[in-house]
Amino acid sequence: MRTFRRRFFENKTAVVCLIVLLLLALAAAFAPVLSPYDPTQMFQDHRMEGSSGEFILGTDQFGRDIMSRIIYGARVSLMVGISSVLVSVAFGTLFGLIAGYFGRWIDGLVMRVMDVLFAFPEILLALAIVAALGPGAFNTILAIGIVNIPIFTRTVRGAVLSIKNQEYVESARAIGASTPRILFLEIFPNVTAPLLVQASLAISGAILTESALSFLGLGIQPPDPSWGGMISEARRYMELAPGMIIWPCVAMTITILSCNMFGDAVRDILDPRHRGK
Amino acid sequence: MGSYLIKRIISLIPILVGISILVFTILHLVPGDPASIMLGTEATPEAVAVLRAEMGLDKPLISQYLHWAGGLLQGDFGVSVHTGEEILPQILKRFLITLQLTIMAVVIGWTLAIPFGILSAIRSHSKTDKVIRILTLLGISVPNFAIGTLLLLGLSLYFNWFPPIDVVHFWDDPAEAFKVFILPAVTMGIVVAAGVMRMTRSAFMETMDKDFIRTARAKGNSQWTVVMGHALRNSSIPIVTIAGMQIGYLLGGSVIVEQLFSIPGLGQYVLDGIYQRDYPVVQGGVLFVLVNLIIDLIYTWIDPRIKY
Numbered sequence: 001m002r003t004f005r006r007r008f009f010e011n012k013t014a015v016v017c018l019i020v021l022l023l024l025a026l027a028a029a030f031a032p033v034l035s036p037y038d039p040t041q042m043f044q045d046h047r048m049e050g051s052s053g054e055f056i057l058g059t060d061q062f063g064r065d066i067m068s069r070i071i072y073g074a075r076v077s078l079m080v081g082i083s084s085v086l087v088s089v090a091f092g093t094l095f096g097l098i099a100g101y102f103g104r105w106i107d108g109l110v111m112r113v114m115d116v117l118f119a120f121p122e123i124l125l126a127l128a129i130v131a132a133l134g135p136g137a138f139n140t141i142l143a144i145g146i147v148n149i150p151i152f153t154r155t156v157r158g159a160v161l162s163i164k165n166q167e168y169v170e171s172a173r174a175i176g177a178s179t180p181r182i183l184f185l186e187i188f189p190n191v192t193a194p195l196l197v198q199a200s201l202a203i204s205g206a207i208l209t210e211s212a213l214s215f216l217g218l219g220i221q222p223p224d225p226s227w228g229g230m231i232s233e234a235r236r237y238m239e240l241a242p243g244m245i246i247w248p249c250v251a252m253t254i255t256i257l258s259c260n261m262f263g264d265a266v267r268d269i270l271d272p273r274h275r276g277k
Numbered sequence: 278m279g280s281y282l283i284k285r286i287i288s289l290i291p292i293l294v295g296i297s298i299l300v301f302t303i304l305h306l307v308p309g310d311p312a313s314i315m316l317g318t319e320a321t322p323e324a325v326a327v328l329r330a331e332m333g334l335d336k337p338l339i340s341q342y343l344h345w346a347g348g349l350l351q352g353d354f355g356v357s358v359h360t361g362e363e364i365l366p367q368i369l370k371r372f373l374i375t376l377q378l379t380i381m382a383v384v385i386g387w388t389l390a391i392p393f394g395i396l397s398a399i400r401s402h403s404k405t406d407k408v409i410r411i412l413t414l415l416g417i418s419v420p421n422f423a424i425g426t427l428l429l430l431g432l433s434l435y436f437n438w439f440p441p442i443d444v445v446h447f448w449d450d451p452a453e454a455f456k457v458f459i460l461p462a463v464t465m466g467i468v469v470a471a472g473v474m475r476m477t478r479s480a481f482m483e484t485m486d487k488d489f490i491r492t493a494r495a496k497g498n499s500q501w502t503v504v505m506g507h508a509l510r511n512s513s514i515p516i517v518t519i520a521g522m523q524i525g526y527l528l529g530g531s532v533i534v535e536q537l538f539s540i541p542g543l544g545q546y547v548l549d550g551i552y553q554r555d556y557p558v559v560q561g562g563v564l565f566v567l568v569n570l571i572i573d574l575i576y577t578w579i580d581p582r583i584k585y
Contacts, residue, residue: 116295119567121530124547128563131551132303208420212533215422216548231426235537238430245430249423257418 007269014265017258024255028075035068040223058243060234066244069225070251076226077255080141080219081207085199087145092152093195097183099153100160111157114150122147126209130218140219144206155198159191197267204259211252227252297349300563301342304556345560354561359553364561368543372565375535375542377447377454379527381462383520386469391516393470394477399504401482409474416471421530425464425537432460444541461538465531469523476519480512487511 008014027034042062057066099110117125129143163169164187172186211228213219220226222233227248234244329335333344348355354364397409432438440460447454484490485508493507532544539545543562550558 112291113295115292116299119292119296120563121566123530123532124563124566127532127548127551128300128303128559131559204418211420212422215420216533216536218551228420228422231423235426235429238426239434242430242434245426249419249427252423253415253419256420257414260414260418 004269008266011265011269013261014269017262017265020254020258021262024074024258025078027071028078031071031075035065035071037065037068039069039072039225040064057247058241060230060237060241060244066230066247069230070227070247073225073227073230073248074251074255076137076220076224077207077210077252080137080144080210081203081259084141084144084206084210085148085202087141088148088152088202089195089199091145092149093156093188093191095149095153096156096191097160097187100157101164101179101183101187107157110153114153117147118150120147122205122209123212126213127216127218130213135213135218135221137220137224140210140213143213144209147209148202148206151202152195152198155194156191159194160187163187163190193270197263197270200259200263200266204256204263207252207256207259294346296567297346297564298342300560301345302338304560305338305341349564354564355557357550357558358555359558364558367546367558368561368565371541371543371546373446374444374540375531375544378458378461378465378531378535378540378542379524381458382465382469382527383524385462385466386473386523387520389466389470390473391477394474395481395504395509397474398478398481398485399500401478410478413471413474416467416474421464421468422533422537424467425461425534428460428464429538440538442539457540461531461534461540464534464537465527468530469527472523473516473519477512477516480515481508484508484512 042064057070059065060069095110095114099107120128125147126143129146130139133139133142169182169186172182177186210219211226211231214226214228215232217229217232220229222229230248231245234241234248238245326335333341336344345355352365354368356363357367393409397406400406441453441457444457445453489511490503490507493503498506530544531540531542532548534540535542535544536548543566547559547562547566550556550562
């Protein structure tokens, strides 16, 4: 763990991305304090204005402050991104541990079900689930969470397969440890590294999917601000007020870019094959 | 090899059945009844009940599924709740449009990705490499609807150029079709390019470390011959694999791009089905996209060296 910490702080990309992500998280957490206005408040006399001292990033077609909406949008994006990945990690880890540890027909059954889920393009399955459950934040989280379960199941199962016959697992079994104890206290701690890398990459994917769903009008519902929804609304007015589109795009790009670069950097740090290159 | 392939195809059957059950159940859990949607809000309960019986909606879920799956096997995807049209001909018509879009996106993506990927690998850790890698990361990180919207915005604002509204097939009028498809294809192509580029770079860097490359250099070959003659062919397998996978995913991912550019392809068909709660359409459309994925899976299984 100490070497990990040292390598982490030697890696400039990782540190910079972490700082950006922390700032975003802070902005999301303190959105009510930081944003200049209420994100749904309409200033009827200030519709589709450009940047000004009063409205730093301008206003949209209802005269709502774009800056405030972007800050609150960060809240939505991060919340959906993180909670949906938590859903996938929880179920994926459970299925992966079970499939990898017990093997045989249980493994076969679990992995065939995962193959079925995996065969769908991400966005299409998420669309179908949201279509069934109805739009809204909670259902969006659930849909994206379900879509990503197979990735984590595969990751955990692979890691379990490579360690389940090692001596410390065997000795745990020899002293009579119960199966759940072996699974969660002996094996699980040793699969956290690949899980962490996969999770940080999956968060960016989840944020992308959320914004795509909201863009299609099936994710977060207006008037709640979400970046995808803002871009979708702004399309009609793009020639009159390009800022309405550009700023949410910038916010999304920065967020997803830092997630991706952070994930890549953590993988480089953890994976001995990438080290030193 | 032959028996291996047959085994693989047979093992696909439970997956296909699983997929069809999943698609069927997801959409049948939905509150809201297709029969009352078809008849509108002013229909009498009796009329709705008659139609429900006619559509088989009053039967248990299992027999509904068997009926639907049996129809699928005979090429009968059912009819749209909204328009009453046969679904399969619609799907085929729209698939042709999506296919043209996909092919164009792949061509654009590859033309960008391969040369830059090679350049990035043979000049690894140089400034060129860094710039290319940052652009790739951007390609992965900017959502495709944002890229598409910004392209539309830029072209209409600064060049006063709009893509034509009516969709034309390439075999009818190539020039006009090019104008129709170029923006959505570039939008999808950028995402393709980013993925292929990453794969090209890592595959190439691995190959360039190999002994036979050193031998080729020691024989006095020029850089060009080493890269194009020796390294390219030996790095091509992972690159080709990722391309095969991408085509399947592009067909699914075209949902957003088709919606954005109003292209009446398969993605838009499924999406309209979702908006209008036209579930036979959604079921058929989603399944059809999957057929392409199955082709990819088979392809991956044909070559046992390829794993993903």
